[in-house]
Amino acid sequence: xxxxxxxxxxLVTQMGNDKSIxxxxxxxxxxxxxxxxxxxxxxxxxxxxxxxELIINETVPNRFSPKSPDKAHLNLHINSLELxxxxxxxxxxxxxxxxxxxxxxxxxTRLTVT
Amino acid sequence: xxxxxxxxPSLSVQEGRISILNCDYTNSMFDYxxxxxxxxxxxxxxxxxxxxxxxxxxxxxxxxxxxKSAKHLSLHIVPSQPxxxxxxxxxxxxxxxGSQGNLIFxxxxxxxxxx
Numbered sequence: 001x002x003x004x005x006x007x008x009x010x011l012v013t014q015m016g017n018d019k020s021i022x023x024x025x026x027x028x029x030x031x032x033x034x035x036x037x038x039x040x041x042x043x044x045x046x047x048x049x050x051x052x053e054l055i056i057n058e059t060v061p062n063r064f065s066p067k068s069p070d071k072a073h074l075n076l077h078i079n080s081l082e083l084x085x086x087x088x089x090x091x092x093x094x095x096x097x098x099x100x101x102x103x104x105x106x107x108x109t110r111l112t113v114t
Numbered sequence: 115x116x117x118x119x120x121x122x123p124s125l126s127v128q129e130g131r132i133s134i135l136n137c138d139y140t141n142s143m144f145d146y147x148x149x150x151x152x153x154x155x156x157x158x159x160x161x162x163x164x165x166x167x168x169x170x171x172x173x174x175x176x177x178x179x180x181x182k183s184a185k186h187l188s189l190h191i192v193p194s195q196p197x198x199x200x201x202x203x204x205x206x207x208x209x210x211x212g213s214q215g216n217l218i219f220x221x222x223x224x225x226x227x228x229x
Contacts, residue, residue, distance in 0.1 A: 004157070043158070043203065043219040090157050101146050101207050103217055105157035 003027050004106040006091050012112045013081055021076045021109045023091030031055075032074035033092040033103060034066060043090070049074050050096070078111075086113045117141045118206050120220035127227050133191040135223050137204030140185065144206040148217065149178060149189045152201045161202075162189070194227045201225070 004025045013019055025032060034046040047066040048055055054066065063079045078085060091106040119138045127133045135149075145166040150158035164171040164178045164187070171178050177190045191198055204220040 041201075041222055045216045045218075048216075092157075100163070101217070102148060102160045102163060104160060105150075107157045108155070 004091055004093055004104050006089075006106040006109050008109060009107060010110050010112075012114065014114055015081055015083060017081050018077070018079045019081060019111070020078070021089055021091075021111070023074050023076070023106055024072055025091075025093040025104070025106075026072065027093055027095070027104060029093035029095045029104070030071060031094050031096055032068070033094070034074065034076050035090040035092060035105075037088040037090065037108070039087070046089075047074075047076075081111075081113045083113050086111055116220070117144075118204055118218050118220040120202075120204055120223050122223050123221070124224040124226070127194045127225065129196055129227055129229050130193045133189075133194045133198065133225055133227065135189040135191075135202050135204075135225065137187045137189075137220055138185060139187075139206050141206070141208065141218075142185070143208040144218075145209055146207040147178070147180060147187050148205045148207070149176075150203040150205060150219075151198075152203060152222070158203055191225075194225075196227050196229050199225055199227050 007022045031050040033048040035043050037043050046060045049068045065077045067075045088108045088110050090108045092103040094103040148163040149161040151161050152158045162173050162176045162178050164180050169180050180187045201222040201224050203222045205217040
């Protein structure tokens with residue numbers, strides 16, 4: 001019944017490794033997002049995908065790449081992990097409409113790079 | 115250059131009283147505003163939103179007020195309950211070219227409701 005799910009919930013890895021975080025939504029939404037919550041607790045948009053097209057791409061290092069195999073999934077791949085990548089990553093989804101812009105969030109993935 | 119500011123990092127309120135959480139923004143292009151609630155180790159949960167064409171939106175115990183001239187919005191919770199204890203995030207969005215814009219979040223206010 002979970003609307004937006006992410007796996008894994010916790011991820012501990014070493015610098016230089018490549019890792020992926022998976023996200024799935026069963027709400028039938030057409031846009032999905034990735035956010036990063038850093039140590040200062042700011043939630044910042046990283047990417048969004050609408051109908052398999054990247055429509056927002058903030059100033060995120062190209063070591064981060066979103067991959068969307070279908071409308072219900074948006075996975076986040078991170079290459080050559082760095083200490084500064086340690087954060088909580090949230091996936092979200094929304095259904096675009098003229099009057100509503102709510103986004104629905106997953107539970108988050110806490111990434112720790114050692 | 116924070117476009118959305120929540121200047122109170124924490125707020126403590128007695129159960130049954132009103133909680134008022136404040137949010138200021140700087141970007142005059144923002145035309146949609148949202149409040150999210152977040153418990154530890156969980157994702158933000160959508161609470162209530164308001165379009166810039168309105169100045170008030172109410173949903174049960176939650177009311178959001180928007181003052182566009184002051185670029186200020188507030189969330190009122192009445193009566194406050196211990197289960198309302200959480201971090202509350204204010205977010206804003208601008209509609210560029212007919213597409214949904216980014217949600218820009220404030221830093222959050224931690225609300226504690228004491229029994």
